[in-house]
């Protein structure tokens with residue numbers, strides 16, 4: 001009986017400890033899976049030129065940037081902080097986040113990328129080659 005109680009307490013602790021940080025930090029990637037398809041290299045180059053400085057945003061602030069594949073093809077990167085959140089994103093972190101919907105969507109090959117976004121409960125990073 002004591003062993004069972006101990007086991008139940010242990011299990012509850014493990015579940016609680018793993019659930020709380022997961023709920024706060026989990027990033028989810030959403031793929032558009034539609035629209036024109038672009039080579040990964042073009043998208044990575046747009047990400048590299050966007051993520052050059054630390055970006056600080058708070059409370060619903062947003063940064064939007066149009067990027068041009070050779071004109072007339074354009075896309076958008078936009079990143080935002082959710083209400084009541086403050087974020088400070090280094091160039092490396094910006095790169096990592098924007099690459100997620102690039103590398104984890106349209107995984108059939110190196111190219112044919114259609115973009116998507118990654119979000120957690122404080123921020124949303126969108127790479128949309130079709131906007």
Ligand SMILES: *[C@@H]1O[C@H](CO)[C@@H](O)[C@H](O)[C@H]1NC(C)=O
Nearest residue numbers: 053054055056057087088089
């Ligand atoms: C952004 O935030 C970081 C850490 O909070 C700070 O060190 C840096 O000076 C801020 N940069 C700007 C441009 O506000």
